[in-house]
Amino acid sequence: MEVCAPVRRNRWAFLVGVAIVGVLSAASVYGRVASTDDTQWLPLDIIVGIVSTGLLLLLPRRPLSTAVGLAVLATLSPAATPPSTVGTLTVAQRFPLRTAALVALAGTAGHLVQGLWRPNGNITYLWFTILDVAVHAALLGWGQWNQAHRQLVDSLRERADRAEAEQGRRVAEARTLERTQMAREMHDVLAHRLSLLATYAGALEYRPDSSPEKLAKAAGVIRTGVHQALDELREVISVLRDTEIDELPGGRPQPTFGDLPALVAESREAGTTVSYDDHVADATTLPPATGRTAYRVVQEGLTNARKHAAGHPVWLSVAGGPGDGLRIELINPASNGTPLTPGSGTGLVGLTERVHLAGGTLDHGKAPGGGFRLEASLPWPA
Structure with missing residues (x-):
């Protein structure tokens, strides 16, 4: 060797x-x-x-x-x-x-x-003894000082290495968390977008006798929706592949509570009858993070209703105010057979985690009169 x-x-x-x-x-x-x-x-x-x-x-x-x-x-x-x-x-x-x-x-x-x-x-023996003791004491002190100095340097180096490794671990965890959040956001957005496309595609399949104007309108909506879905998919892929997550290519503004009417209108245009009761007082004071979470809750509820109970009406109620919290309740009839589009099964799981991170609670299950109920409660400071 x-x-x-x-x-x-x-x-x-x-x-x-x-x-x-x-x-x-x-x-x-x-x-x-x-x-x-x-x-x-x-x-x-x-x-x-x-x-x-x-x-x-x-x-x-x-x-x-x-x-x-x-x-x-x-x-x-x-x-x-x-x-x-x-x-x-x-x-x-x-x-x-x-x-x-x-x-x-x-x-x-x-x-x-x-x-x-x-x-x-x-030299006399007395001075020989004094010198002998002094020399060995100096050797002992010098050696111990060198040992302590070396241990101190090694300790500082180890602490620096450990701190660097800990910093790297924290950065990696932060990136993973951010990517997970972005993936959850894209799941919500893409699931909503694709369910709309499936609704319009189903209309084209089952109503081929519609007027040319309606067929052209549906085809235009599908084409626009496909482009939007591709843009959103390209965005999440670039985020998950990018080393630095701070730069979001083509980043669009996050939705707010004020975007709820547009979301409901979009579902109505897709053929879903939505009964929307808005009893929110002074929505301008709602924290942006809470408003964004509320938007995602409603979006997931409408998406699931469109998947599992297509063509049936949906009842949506949003109420609350400063100090009382924000309550969201969405009820749709039971599933009418095969889902319109296959789901990943993780939408409600991610939504529950999102609501918990916002300090709220999420409950879902069978509605008292039958069907499916999704209920969320979010904090709203006074």
């Missing part, structure tokens, strides 16, 4: 560091011999220097045992002082304070023993 370039560089840097420590060990032995003119310990110093420098190769994998072994060798010769110092610093950078302090204490004890039986003539 080929070793990557950063690993090779780190390995070479480590080997160069070991070589530098070996040179320092040799310099320590040379300095001791030059100052005392005593060569009786030279063979021991050379052996200890070679062994301690070689042990540094094990330091990355076994730092604790290697550092303790170097502290023991430091009792025999000053040649082990540089490797033992490196071992103490390495443990202080990687292990908790208690473990690092014990290793530093072992290194201090090893050098104190060395100073007893191989004293340095250039």
